[in-house]
Amino acid sequence: MNGAKALWATLANHGISTVFGYPGGAIMPVYDALTFYPEVRHVLTRHEQGAAHAAEGWAKATGELGVCMATSGPGATNLVTGLADAMLDSVPLLAITGNVASHLMGTDAFQEADITGITLPITKHNYVVRDVAELPRIVAEAIRIARSGRPGPVLVDIPKDIQLAAFAGQIPAPQARPEAPAPNPEALARARELLRGAKKPVMMVGGGSLDAAAEITALARAWDIPVITTLMGLGTFPASDPLWLGMPGMHGSVAANRAISEADVLLGLGLRFDDRVTGRVSGFAPHAAIIHVDLDAAEIGKIVRTHVPVRGDAAQAARLLAEGAQPLPRAEWRAQLDAWKARTETPGHWGAGYAVKAVVDRLRPDDLLSSDVGQHQMLAAQLARFEKPRRWINSGGLGTMGFGLPAAIGAGMAEPGVRSVVIAGDGGFQMTAQELATLKMYDIRNVKICIINNSYLGMVRQWQELFHEKRYSEVWLGDSNPDFVKLADAYDVPAYRASTAEELPGAIDAWLANPKSALLEVVVPHEHGVFPMVPAGAALSEMIETEPARPGAPTPEASEA
Amino acid sequence: MTPEQPTPDHLLSILVRDEPRVLTRITALFGRRGYNIKSLSVGTTEHPGVSRMTIVVSGDRGVVEQAMRQLEKLHDVVKIIDHSLEKYVDRELVLVKVAINPETRVEVRQIAEDFRSRIVDVGRHALTFEVTGDEGKITAFIEQLRPFGILETMRTGRIALTRGSNADIPAHVYHPGETQTLQPVLSAEPREERAREVPNLF
Numbered sequence: 001m002n003g004a005k006a007l008w009a010t011l012a013n014h015g016i017s018t019v020f021g022y023p024g025g026a027i028m029p030v031y032d033a034l035t036f037y038p039e040v041r042h043v044l045t046r047h048e049q050g051a052a053h054a055a056e057g058w059a060k061a062t063g064e065l066g067v068c069m070a071t072s073g074p075g076a077t078n079l080v081t082g083l084a085d086a087m088l089d090s091v092p093l094l095a096i097t098g099n100v101a102s103h104l105m106g107t108d109a110f111q112e113a114d115i116t117g118i119t120l121p122i123t124k125h126n127y128v129v130r131d132v133a134e135l136p137r138i139v140a141e142a143i144r145i146a147r148s149g150r151p152g153p154v155l156v157d158i159p160k161d162i163q164l165a166a167f168a169g170q171i172p173a174p175q176a177r178p179e180a181p182a183p184n185p186e187a188l189a190r191a192r193e194l195l196r197g198a199k200k201p202v203m204m205v206g207g208g209s210l211d212a213a214a215e216i217t218a219l220a221r222a223w224d225i226p227v228i229t230t231l232m233g234l235g236t237f238p239a240s241d242p243l244w245l246g247m248p249g250m251h252g253s254v255a256a257n258r259a260i261s262e263a264d265v266l267l268g269l270g271l272r273f274d275d276r277v278t279g280r281v282s283g284f285a286p287h288a289a290i291i292h293v294d295l296d297a298a299e300i301g302k303i304v305r306t307h308v309p310v311r312g313d314a315a316q317a318a319r320l321l322a323e324g325a326q327p328l329p330r331a332e333w334r335a336q337l338d339a340w341k342a343r344t345e346t347p348g349h350w351g352a353g354y355a356v357k358a359v360v361d362r363l364r365p366d367d368l369l370s371s372d373v374g375q376h377q378m379l380a381a382q383l384a385r386f387e388k389p390r391r392w393i394n395s396g397g398l399g400t401m402g403f404g405l406p407a408a409i410g411a412g413m414a415e416p417g418v419r420s421v422v423i424a425g426d427g428g429f430q431m432t433a434q435e436l437a438t439l440k441m442y443d444i445r446n447v448k449i450c451i452i453n454n455s456y457l458g459m460v461r462q463w464q465e466l467f468h469e470k471r472y473s474e475v476w477l478g479d480s481n482p483d484f485v486k487l488a489d490a491y492d493v494p495a496y497r498a499s500t501a502e503e504l505p506g507a508i509d510a511w512l513a514n515p516k517s518a519l520l521e522v523v524v525p526h527e528h529g530v531f532p533m534v535p536a537g538a539a540l541s542e543m544i545e546t547e548p549a550r551p552g553a554p555t556p557e558a559s560e561a
Numbered sequence: 562m563t564p565e566q567p568t569p570d571h572l573l574s575i576l577v578r579d580e581p582r583v584l585t586r587i588t589a590l591f592g593r594r595g596y597n598i599k600s601l602s603v604g605t606t607e608h609p610g611v612s613r614m615t616i617v618v619s620g621d622r623g624v625v626e627q628a629m630r631q632l633e634k635l636h637d638v639v640k641i642i643d644h645s646l647e648k649y650v651d652r653e654l655v656l657v658k659v660a661i662n663p664e665t666r667v668e669v670r671q672i673a674e675d676f677r678s679r680i681v682d683v684g685r686h687a688l689t690f691e692v693t694g695d696e697g698k699i700t701a702f703i704e705q706l707r708p709f710g711i712l713e714t715m716r717t718g719r720i721a722l723t724r725g726s727n728a729d730i731p732a733h734v735y736h737p738g739e740t741q742t743l744q745p746v747l748s749a750e751p752r753e754e755r756a757r758e759v760p761n762l763f
Binding site for chain 1: 581582589590626635637
């Protein structure tokens with residue numbers, strides 16, 4: 001057995017069934033050894049970034065480790081965006097890279113890049129394997145690190161000679177995940193005391209709580225506390241529950257942002273108070289005592305002042321906090337929240353929001369929904385009604401354009417029986433459009449791509465409109481966009497187009513009814529904003545609730561008539 | 562306008578795995594998060610495979626807490642000791658080259674003697690002294706020599722050990738020959754002082 005085979009044996013031993021990757025010179029022994037391990041499926045993407053995002057999609061849908069693979073130099077550097085994305089969204093990801101032979105490392109050899117140096121700040125940990133005897137142990141340790149505690153990406157760089165060197169040792173068995181530290185009982189007692197005295201409590205739940213949905217739902221109902229789910233936490237609390245207030249932050253709901261601004265106790269679980277959530281920090285939850293539950297101690301007190309820090313696992317903490325719950329009569333608070341919730345806008349007239357709503361309204365509770373990054377992403381996050389966690393596959397922290405399609409492929413391959421819908425923009429889609437080939441190659445049938453085409457880099461255009469006096473600098477794509485239907489056709493992906501509200505329902509029906517993966521292009525008016533919006537640097541209470549009137553734009557009444 | 566308050570210094574000992582790039586990983590963390598390292602010294606310990614870094618970082622209490630929690634997440638970090646929370650001894654070695662002339666030679670040598678400093682190099686127009694001590698002693702020594710004309714100084718950066726008979730790495734944490742069994746101890750064995758400082762975290 002050589003190092004390359006030891007790698008596959010270790011991955012197989014750890015239950016890795018699928019690896020997304022792209023071969024190259026410095027990883028050829030690994031690809032050669034792959035032919036001896038039919039129990040592991042390798043998925044050839046068309047770009048290493050696609051491989052990384054597909055592995056992320058896999059991990060985000062399942063909560064299990066995603067694995068991607070690339071050769072040295074350019075192959076490895078093409079993984080960088082995916083690794084940074086996984087780092088900011090705490091995605092368990094293992095990246096394997098080949099490298100030039102050990103004796104060539106550091107000599108600027110052909111296709112050599114210092115990938116461990118490059119990825120140092122964007123991985124949880126990384127390794128160069130310098131001795132084949134260490135290879136399986138390092139891979140096993142990398143897997144453990146990626147999955148344990150706050151998950152994240154780990155990179156293992158394997159020089160070519162190590163892949164070829166003889167290995168005679170044992171292949172390690174998977175280790176159990178270490179248990180999370182138990183929350184401090186005194187902290188929990190103080191948290192309960194605050195909740196008992198709260199007149200206007202609110203819970204805020206983030207991506208660190210995805211596997212605590214049942215406990216969080218029980219906690220919220222036990223105390224009768226309304227729940228806000230962040231962009232990363234969507235689905236952790238059922239949208240159909242009357243206690244749900246929506247998403248907070250820059251494009252959050254009126255109810256969520258007003259509730260945060262008025263709350264007297266804010267219980268945050270598994271979230272990191274990102275600037276897109278808090279707005280101006282000094283104006284964030286100005287009246288609230290903040291209880292922050294997080295596994296990562298570094299997140300507690302990092303951004304906002306925490307009154308009761310609780311270090312621990314969200315599910316365990318939620319279960320313990322539900323003990324001794326006393327739902328208090330908070331009729332006034334509920335009435336206030338209901339009044340704010342009534343201000344939720346539904347896009348009435350034809351535009352990006354209308355199209356996104358028409359698509360997300362057709363989702364079933366089990367369907368996966370991925371998005372790219374931009375206006376359509378925020379619209380999808382605002383309008384989709386998630387009942388379950390791990391159905392929303394989204395690049396939150398890094399905001400990676402091009403994330404949507406490969407992530408939907410990875411998520412769709414993890415759950416082949418489930419529809420994997422991706423909403424993309426015309427800009428982001430073109431960053432990884434070549435992954436249509438992956439759909440074709442593996443005859444993936446459950447990926448449904450919807451491109452909301454407004455011919456602009458819409459979110460940048462919206463900011464230029466609001467903050468740069470409409471100087472639309474370098475955001476117009478209309479003249480150069482491909483014919484997306486023809487592009488899909490070139491990859492044998494059936495495609496549909498709708499350009500009016502009247503055409504849309506029929507197009508959606510045909511698109512979803514097609515037994516294959518399919519693409520739907522929805523051509524929408526160029527200028528359309530996402531609101532509510534909290535301008536960067538403003539407090540949540542300074543939210544712009546509705547789109548400012550635009551001369552010449554159709555009014556809801558006119559378009560409905 | 563109130564005069565600007567100097568940011569306090571914090572002395573941290575960081576026990577790390579002795580592996581390639583560990584220094585980069587630690588200093589990169591400080592750099593990326595904007596924490597300013599004032600002094601850094603690294604050396605081996607009595608345990609093979611474990612190195613000890615002493616870092617002086619300036620910033621308020623919150624900055625240091627955040628730096629420590631970020632450091633704690635690194636796989637290579639075995640333990641972090643915040644010396645402000647307990648008694649410690651610290652030393653720094655400094656080489657000072659000071660200008661002399663026939664009139665000042667004796668006086669400079671006398672100052673050096675008072676500070677128990679050794680002459681390590683003698684030139685026609687300069688003497689180089691070696692001095693070890695804590696920060697106060699070294700600062701005082703340099704201030705005494707400054708009027709004569711300091712040509713060059715080089716400081717090693719501070720190093721520190723906690724006082725008392727407890728070792729900072731308990732023996733059970735490290736099993737020679739098996740680097741895999743090197744266990745992080747920061748969270749597992751909270752120092753009582755730290756536990757008081759951050760009551761609900763550790």
